[in-house]
Amino acid sequence: DAGVTQSPTHLIKTRGQQVTLRCSPKSGHDTVSWYQQALGQGPQFIFQYYEEEERQRGNFPDRFSGHQFPNYSSELNVNALLLGDSALYLCASTYGTEAFFGQGTRLTVV
């Protein structure tokens, strides 16, 4: 079992650009959540996808959007990047009670 995999590992973007991050959940897991972790902080919930629909959303602007595919993999899109979007973006998959996280994508906005 490959666990939760995320790509890319690192990314550098310019302010105003758009970015897409990808996540493949743990085998058999149908629910994917995205989190943003700023330096020195705990992860903050962005949104969650289940059966290709956004099921729950945290306190993030509409610049943050997502998608889930029939194979349960997911994308996180961020438009009009701001310097403050620089963070570690974590994907988690759950099936039942326990959440499993990927290694994250480090996004740097310059």
Place this chain on the structure above:
Amino acid sequence: KQEVTQIPAALSVPEGENLVLNCSFTDSAIYNLQWFRQDPGKGLTSLLLIQSSQREQTSGRLNASLDKSSGRSTLYIAASQPGDSATYLCASRSYNTDKLIFGTGTRLQVFP
């Protein structure tokens, strides 16, 4: 608004010490609480998960307890080792959601 607080923010101990990390949560309808380890710049590794119906869980040198009435959980690490150096995060989850509410973590350093 649900909140999770972790104390202390940082801890430095000599190898071999037993230590306790604290986590407080405000969710009165907690479904479970999960402890994670995070190495610098890396993702989260799940250590222990305690369901609301449980009082504690153990895995090797780790033991986590849950007290719903006081809104507290503790992670006990026995005989600490330099390899235990990392940030430890706790997260609460309510019923009918997969959303986790995280604390800001305890940064642990174990020196030889």
